[in-house]
Amino acid sequence: xxxxxxxxxxxxxxxxxxxxxxxxxxxxxxxxxxxxxxxxxxxxxxxxxxxxxxxxxxxxxxxxxxxxxxxxxxxxxxxxxxxxxxxxxxxxxxxxxxxxxxxxxxxxxxxxxxxxxxxxxxxxxxxxxxxxxxxxxxxxxxxxxxxxxxxxxxxxxxxxxxxxxxxxxxxxxxxxxxxxxxxxxxxxxxxxxxxxxxxxxxxxxxxxxxxxxxxxxxxxxxxxxxxxxxxxxxxxxxxxxxxxxxxxxxxxxxxxxxxxxxxxxxxxxxxxxxxxxxxxxxxxxxxxxxxxxxxxxxxxxxxxxxxxxxxxxx
Amino acid sequence: xxxxxxxxxxxxxxxxxxxxxxxxxxxxxxxxxxxxxxxxxxxxxxxxxxxxxxxxxxxxxxxxxxxxxxxxxxxxxxxxxxxxxxxxxxxxxxxxxxxxxxxxxxxxxxxxxxxxxxxxxxxxxxxxxxxxxxxxxxxxxxxxxxxxxxxxxxxxxxxxxxxxxxxxxxxxxxxxxxxxxxxxxxxxxxxxxxxxxxxxxxxxxxxxxxxxxxxxxxxxxxxxxxxxxxxxxxxxxxxxxxxxxxxxxxxxxxxxxxxxxxxxxxxxxxxxxxxxxxxxxxxxxxxxxxxxxxxxxxxxxxxxxxxxxxxxxxxxxxxxxxxxxxxxxxxxxxxxxxxxxxxxxxxxxxxxxxxxxxxxxxxxxxxxxxxxxxxxxxxxxxxxxxxxxxxxxxxxxxxxxxxxxxxxxxxxxxxxxxxxxxxxxxxxxxxxxxxxxxxxxxxxxxxxxxxxxxxxxxxxxxxxxxxxxxxxxxxxxxxxxxxxxxxxxxxxxxxxxxxxxxxxxxxxxxxxxxxxxx
Numbered sequence: 001x002x003x004x005x006x007x008x009x010x011x012x013x014x015x016x017x018x019x020x021x022x023x024x025x026x027x028x029x030x031x032x033x034x035x036x037x038x039x040x041x042x043x044x045x046x047x048x049x050x051x052x053x054x055x056x057x058x059x060x061x062x063x064x065x066x067x068x069x070x071x072x073x074x075x076x077x078x079x080x081x082x083x084x085x086x087x088x089x090x091x092x093x094x095x096x097x098x099x100x101x102x103x104x105x106x107x108x109x110x111x112x113x114x115x116x117x118x119x120x121x122x123x124x125x126x127x128x129x130x131x132x133x134x135x136x137x138x139x140x141x142x143x144x145x146x147x148x149x150x151x152x153x154x155x156x157x158x159x160x161x162x163x164x165x166x167x168x169x170x171x172x173x174x175x176x177x178x179x180x181x182x183x184x185x186x187x188x189x190x191x192x193x194x195x196x197x198x199x200x201x202x203x204x205x206x207x208x209x210x211x212x213x214x215x216x217x218x219x220x221x222x223x224x225x226x227x228x229x230x231x232x233x234x235x236x237x238x239x240x241x242x243x244x245x246x247x248x249x250x251x252x253x254x255x256x257x258x259x260x261x262x263x264x265x266x267x268x269x270x271x272x273x274x275x276x277x278x279x280x281x282x283x284x285x286x287x288x289x290x291x292x293x294x295x296x297x298x299x300x301x302x303x304x305x306x307x308x309x310x311x312x313x314x
Numbered sequence: 315x316x317x318x319x320x321x322x323x324x325x326x327x328x329x330x331x332x333x334x335x336x337x338x339x340x341x342x343x344x345x346x347x348x349x350x351x352x353x354x355x356x357x358x359x360x361x362x363x364x365x366x367x368x369x370x371x372x373x374x375x376x377x378x379x380x381x382x383x384x385x386x387x388x389x390x391x392x393x394x395x396x397x398x399x400x401x402x403x404x405x406x407x408x409x410x411x412x413x414x415x416x417x418x419x420x421x422x423x424x425x426x427x428x429x430x431x432x433x434x435x436x437x438x439x440x441x442x443x444x445x446x447x448x449x450x451x452x453x454x455x456x457x458x459x460x461x462x463x464x465x466x467x468x469x470x471x472x473x474x475x476x477x478x479x480x481x482x483x484x485x486x487x488x489x490x491x492x493x494x495x496x497x498x499x500x501x502x503x504x505x506x507x508x509x510x511x512x513x514x515x516x517x518x519x520x521x522x523x524x525x526x527x528x529x530x531x532x533x534x535x536x537x538x539x540x541x542x543x544x545x546x547x548x549x550x551x552x553x554x555x556x557x558x559x560x561x562x563x564x565x566x567x568x569x570x571x572x573x574x575x576x577x578x579x580x581x582x583x584x585x586x587x588x589x590x591x592x593x594x595x596x597x598x599x600x601x602x603x604x605x606x607x608x609x610x611x612x613x614x615x616x617x618x619x620x621x622x623x624x625x626x627x628x629x630x631x632x633x634x635x636x637x638x639x640x641x642x643x644x645x646x647x648x649x650x651x652x653x654x655x656x657x658x659x660x661x662x663x664x665x666x667x668x669x670x671x672x673x674x675x676x677x678x679x680x681x682x683x684x685x686x687x688x689x690x691x692x693x694x695x696x697x698x699x700x701x702x703x704x705x706x707x708x709x710x711x712x713x714x715x716x717x718x719x720x721x722x723x724x725x726x727x728x729x730x731x732x733x734x735x736x737x738x739x740x741x742x743x744x745x746x747x748x749x750x751x752x753x754x755x756x757x758x759x760x761x762x763x764x765x766x767x768x769x770x771x772x773x774x775x776x777x778x779x780x781x782x783x784x785x786x787x788x789x790x791x792x793x794x795x796x797x798x799x800x801x802x803x804x805x806x807x808x809x810x811x812x813x814x815x816x817x818x819x820x821x822x823x824x825x826x827x828x829x830x831x832x
Binding site: 030033036044046047080082083084085090093094097149152153156157160163164165166167170258259260261263264267268270271274275276 | 360361363364371448450451504505519520521522523545546547548549552553555556558559560561562708710713714720
């Protein structure tokens with residue numbers, strides 16, 4: 001397990017390093033003078049000079065990269081172009097909202113997706129399987145931004161059952177939960193389908209295993225066989241999918257956070273891109289990447305812990 | 315003692331259970347977010363990062379400054395024209411002569427936090443400080459402020475500058491700060507006012523909202539609302555939906571939504587247009603070999619059907635432009651003087667110039683409206699025999715393409731769509747086309763001694779009729795070069811409930827303290 005952990009951590013570090021390099025290069029490949037782009041066409045020469053000095057734009061590109069990496073490993077992601085606040089502090093204010101959204105979205109996707117997959121697998125090619133298949137593919141096919149807009153139009157604008165914008169009153173958890181419902185629904189919907197398909201495929205394999213046949217032969221109730229025996233084994237590949245899903249959901253939150261005007265990492269990145277606030281873009285994408293890598297790493301470790309065969313595969 | 319252990323089986327069961335817990339929101343219901351009473355709910359298009367008037371970006375920070383800081387003057391509107399009037403922070407504000415503006419502050423104004431009364435020394439500190447700031451351009455004409463008493467003083471200009479009150483004192487840079495509080499704060503501030511003097515105090519929750527609460531120390535007129543919640547909503551479409559969901563009382567609207575609302579206004583809603591201080595045109599590079607013949611440029615002026623652009627790209631929500639001076643400002647032109655839409659005249663001029671088989675490139679920002687406008691122009695010019703290639707650009711390369719300091723693209727510029735915003739005075743709009751701006755912002759690259767002279771005269775002239783004549787003539791000169799096809803003035807439009815009266819600066823900044831209950 002220790003060897004597996006070491007290899008897996010090394011791979012994760014390499015992914016983060018590659019993302020830092022690519023992100024830095026892409027931002028510096030954008031045509032136009034970074035200071036003019038960031039401060040706008042009418043910025044005074046003094047403001048442009050101040051910005052260039054602050055961002056080390058007068059240094060060679062490799063020096064800029066070395067400064068950025070050196071600072072980043074110490075937790076210093078630079079300063080917000082406009083407010084002069086530490087990017088790390090800005091990100092810290094927002095990340096909790098994104099995590100709450102992602103966890104809630106994935107939570108209800110699991111609650112619906114896993115039973116749906118089981119239902120489909122219990123009677124393959126039956127009507128229930130076909131309906132589950134249609135539901136699964138349908139939820140995967142609909143883009144989350146469309147779901148966001150429809151949910152907003154129906155439940156907030158027309159019916160006025162749920163709030164349309166914001167994250168709720170600070171210090172009022174009930175209000176904050178109410179503000180999570182629509183965005184979490186929009187973000188998590190497609191993962192209902194992914195999870196259902198994955199669980200169905202795994203369950204179909206497991207349901208023919210000898211231990212499931214034995215359980216049936218002993219006369220155990222169908223529910224006990226499915227949820228008490230088969231699902232425990234079939235869920236292993238689903239854990240990896242859930243780990244990857246968290247990464248996918250972080251990017252899906254961009255749409256939901258914009259449409260529902262929720263503060264979060266996605267909206268922060270969007271706003272920073274629109275304002276050409278490059279230090280915030282770099283910092284927020286780096287943190288989002290780090291989150292993704294950590295979650296995937298944790299899910300892989302969990303799977304390896306649950307299934308010893310996986311430890312040998314890396 | 316009980317020992318907690320984790321088994322793989324237990325872990326799997328817990329995982330599923332935890333996932334289920336994540337689906338429990340939905341408990342609050344709609345009642346939790348609907349607030350009524352003396353609360354006004356608005357939209358901010360982004361966080362206020364720097365409230366300091368010297369270093370702000372110049373958007374919604376100005377809205378915050380207007381609620382929390384004293385100003386000497388504020389905008390007024392009579393009919394379709396913009397003007398100014400003294401605020402309730404002053405007893406008198408008089409332009410004694412072209413270079414002296416006398417003021418006396420109202421009695422009883424005090425700063426929050428125990429920083430004492432608002433004094434003329436604070437005005438001197440605030441305005442002379444601006445001369446060293448990022449917004450120093452607005453104070454270029456100001457020499458100093460003389461303090462003549464605790465509450466009285468004189469603003470001394472170094473030269474006559476007619477728009478000073480309108481574009482400086484009424485605007486964000488004209489905010490007055492507490493010298494003592496700002497000095498104690500280190501000379502600059504970002505997201506927290508060191509001291510306020512106005513109807514509201516200010517708090518912010520980054521990424522979520524700015525909250526303005528009634529200032530208990532305020533002795534001036536009581537505002538109509540006790541609390542303002544300005545929600546950070548980046549996308550205008552999201553704000554429109556929030557308005558329709560009843561969660562905002564007022565928000566800016568986009569051009570297509572404005573058209574939709576005008577055709578079918580939501581119940582209990584109405585539209586207020588703050589101003590139209592943006593001017594858009596298609597420019598032509600008079601120095602480019604293909605466009606050096608004024609007859610070719612005139613032909614292009616005649617060939618473009620501006621009405622089609624207004625309908626096709628802007629859903630009929632914008633005002634047709636006849637020059638760079640915007641509606642409501644001194645010197646706005648009622649009509650073009652040297653061209654109208656006449657494709658036959660365009661063909662005749664092209665034939666006369668011997669310009670057959672002409673092909674040109676039209677560069678534009680890659681936004682929906684501009685691309686639609688560019689495509690309509692492409693079709694218009696195609697109809698008279700000019701092949702146009704539309705080149706959409708991101709804002710980085712777009713804003714640099716005519717500037718000589720940013721590369722050589724200016725040499726290849728032929729046609730482009732451009733929009734500038736301006737202040738509620740004609741001087742700024744005309745400033746970008748003087749001879750010294752060639753290679754900077756005068757991308758059309760023409761020069762005129764008469765235009766340059768009139769620009770200086772217009773700044774110094776205080777007689778409205780003479781100023782109007784100056785700016786009308788300056789636009790004639792521009793149009794006569796053949797280098798401009800005027801397109802439109804986009805409005806700053808707000809949809810709001812009929813229960814409130816909206817007051818906004820001509821450039822669109824809302825002034826909550828002057829809002830009313832209908």
